[in-house]
Amino acid sequence: MPAVIIYMSLHGCTEKAAKILAEMSWVKVDLVNLRNHPAPSLDKYSTVIVGGSVHMGQIQGKIRKFCNENKSELLTKRLGLYLCHMSEGEKAVQQFNDAYCEKLRSHSVAKGLFGGEFNFDKMNNHEKTLIMKAAGIDKSISTMNLKAIEGFGRVIFHLDKS
Numbered sequence: 001m002p003a004v005i006i007y008m009s010l011h012g013c014t015e016k017a018a019k020i021l022a023e024m025s026w027v028k029v030d031l032v033n034l035r036n037h038p039a040p041s042l043d044k045y046s047t048v049i050v051g052g053s054v055h056m057g058q059i060q061g062k063i064r065k066f067c068n069e070n071k072s073e074l075l076t077k078r079l080g081l082y083l084c085h086m087s088e089g090e091k092a093v094q095q096f097n098d099a100y101c102e103k104l105r106s107h108s109v110a111k112g113l114f115g116g117e118f119n120f121d122k123m124n125n126h127e128k129t130l131i132m133k134a135a136g137i138d139k140s141i142s143t144m145n146l147k148a149i150e151g152f153g154r155v156i157f158h159l160d161k162s
Contacts, residue, residue: 002028003047008060011122024153053084059099080156082112112152115143
């Protein structure tokens with residue numbers, strides 16, 4: 001059965017992670033950005049990956065709504081959950097825990113904190129100003145963790161030899 005990665009990407013970081021994961025799979029992977037497309041039916045998928053990013057301290061509302069509306073069905077799938085973020089340590093873990101309910105976190109076989117990006121080229125002036133004030137930066141930066149993405153992919157797609 002094919003897999004699906006359902007994500008929300010505003011400035012491209014979460015989408016980058018989704019594409020890297022899709023390229024790792026030996027099965028067909030559908031990519032669905034909830035920003036531009038409706039949530040698919042999960043019937044034809046055995047593996048479901050959900051990914052979002054933190055904006056203003058919270059995951060996007062469409063991801064939260066998707067998880068709430070599909071919780072029962074997600075609990076019957078091979079599930080992976082990931083989060084793109086700019087926080088570190090315990091704050092990043094807390095954001096992940098706040099983003100996904102305990103039942104989904106406990107059921108998921110792969111959990112990922114993938115770092116994030118502030119991509120000024122994809123932000124409007126208001127967003128740039130907010131980031132400059134809140135984060136104290138004035139240019140694009142990336143903390144994407146490719147090793148974390150690859151480790152997640154090995155687990156969710158059964159690529160580890162263990």
